[in-house]
Amino acid sequence: MTEHSIKDIAAALGAEALGAVDLLVSGVAEPAFAGTGDLALAMRPEYAEGLALGGARAAVIGAGMDWQALGLEAAIIAPRPRYAMAGVTAAMDAGPDIAAGVHAMAVIDPSAMIGEGAAIGPFVVIGADVRIGARVRIASHCSVGAGAVIGDDALLHEGVRVCHHIRIGNRFIAQPGAVLGGDGFSFVTPQKSRVEAARESLGSTAEVATEQSWVRIHSLGSLVIGDDVEVGANSAIDRGTITNSEIGDGTKIDNLVHIGHNCRIGRDCLICGQTGFAGSVDVGDRVVLGGKCGVSDNITIGSDVVAAGSSKLFTNVPSGRMIMGHPAVKMDTHVEMYKALRRLPRMSRVVANLQKAVLNPDKTP
Numbered sequence: 001m002t003e004h005s006i007k008d009i010a011a012a013l014g015a016e017a018l019g020a021v022d023l024l025v026s027g028v029a030e031p032a033f034a035g036t037g038d039l040a041l042a043m044r045p046e047y048a049e050g051l052a053l054g055g056a057r058a059a060v061i062g063a064g065m066d067w068q069a070l071g072l073e074a075a076i077i078a079p080r081p082r083y084a085m086a087g088v089t090a091a092m093d094a095g096p097d098i099a100a101g102v103h104a105m106a107v108i109d110p111s112a113m114i115g116e117g118a119a120i121g122p123f124v125v126i127g128a129d130v131r132i133g134a135r136v137r138i139a140s141h142c143s144v145g146a147g148a149v150i151g152d153d154a155l156l157h158e159g160v161r162v163c164h165h166i167r168i169g170n171r172f173i174a175q176p177g178a179v180l181g182g183d184g185f186s187f188v189t190p191q192k193s194r195v196e197a198a199r200e201s202l203g204s205t206a207e208v209a210t211e212q213s214w215v216r217i218h219s220l221g222s223l224v225i226g227d228d229v230e231v232g233a234n235s236a237i238d239r240g241t242i243t244n245s246e247i248g249d250g251t252k253i254d255n256l257v258h259i260g261h262n263c264r265i266g267r268d269c270l271i272c273g274q275t276g277f278a279g280s281v282d283v284g285d286r287v288v289l290g291g292k293c294g295v296s297d298n299i300t301i302g303s304d305v306v307a308a309g310s311s312k313l314f315t316n317v318p319s320g321r322m323i324m325g326h327p328a329v330k331m332d333t334h335v336e337m338y339k340a341l342r343r344l345p346r347m348s349r350v351v352a353n354l355q356k357a358v359l360n361p362d363k364t365p
Helices: 006-013 045-052 081-092 194-201 331-359
Strands: 016-019 027-029 038-042 058-062 074-078 179-182 223-225 236-238 245-247 322-324
Touching: 006 016, 006 074, 006 081, 027 081, 038 045, 038 081, 045 058, 058 081, 074 081, 179 223, 223 236, 236 245, 322 331
Parallel strands: 027 038, 038 058, 058 074, 179 236, 223 245
Antiparallel strands: 016 074
């Protein structure tokens, strides 16, 4: 296991190192479970209490904490502790064990171009005219469809599916089971469907149901993914119908997310698990959607929007708004609505008593 000195870790984080800065560590751990070769993560006083239970000699601690009083030989001072965790874990993460070069059990079309330093595991299938960038790592049982392009330093974990003619930028990461560029869920009926009738009438007319069958609208567009994008396990991003679906630079997508056809997601967005997008949604930059959000089709979400978990977005959302609820409204409005909802049983009793008083004035005490 690779060892790192305290001073090297601190330099990589842009943080201050104190004490025995040449001390070597090979892993990270919670304070109570840290061994002598671990760097403990004790960035807050309540976490630091666990140091007495473990064997850590060095720790990452918060500003203002006394490392010597904690019994440490060395410490890294992190002004922004959670941000420091990103750097520490990156330094300690060796990543998946994929042997350099192309495994003998991989199947690669002769027309595919594989970049220098690539590592391709067993049972990987790479189609015709694929272009794989330098230092790309592809774990076992992945497939890359014909004509797809993957940029430099990408990492595909086990079982990722990159469909045909998809374009992916540099430093891309896909967790196991992600599917990139499947066909969109686009179907139409020869006659007006019940869905169209419901939208037109909002359910106010009861039309007689007739037999109908669904005909596929084929997906001729592609999916274009920018640089520094990550996609979680078992997530699916559909290709476009005619135009391309797009994911902007720096966007991070959690597990079990579905993004429908023709969606365009901006830069540096954060989309949490089990969120679902219907088709043709435009999303601005730096948008954050909490877990289990639902996004209706053909709407626009402006930049810098934050949606709380389980919000349901049915209409356009202006830039900079913070929303929550079902349907999603401004957060302060939702809080007032929730308070009013909790008061409904009491209000109902008051109204019932008032109604009795009005209808039976002689019996009013």
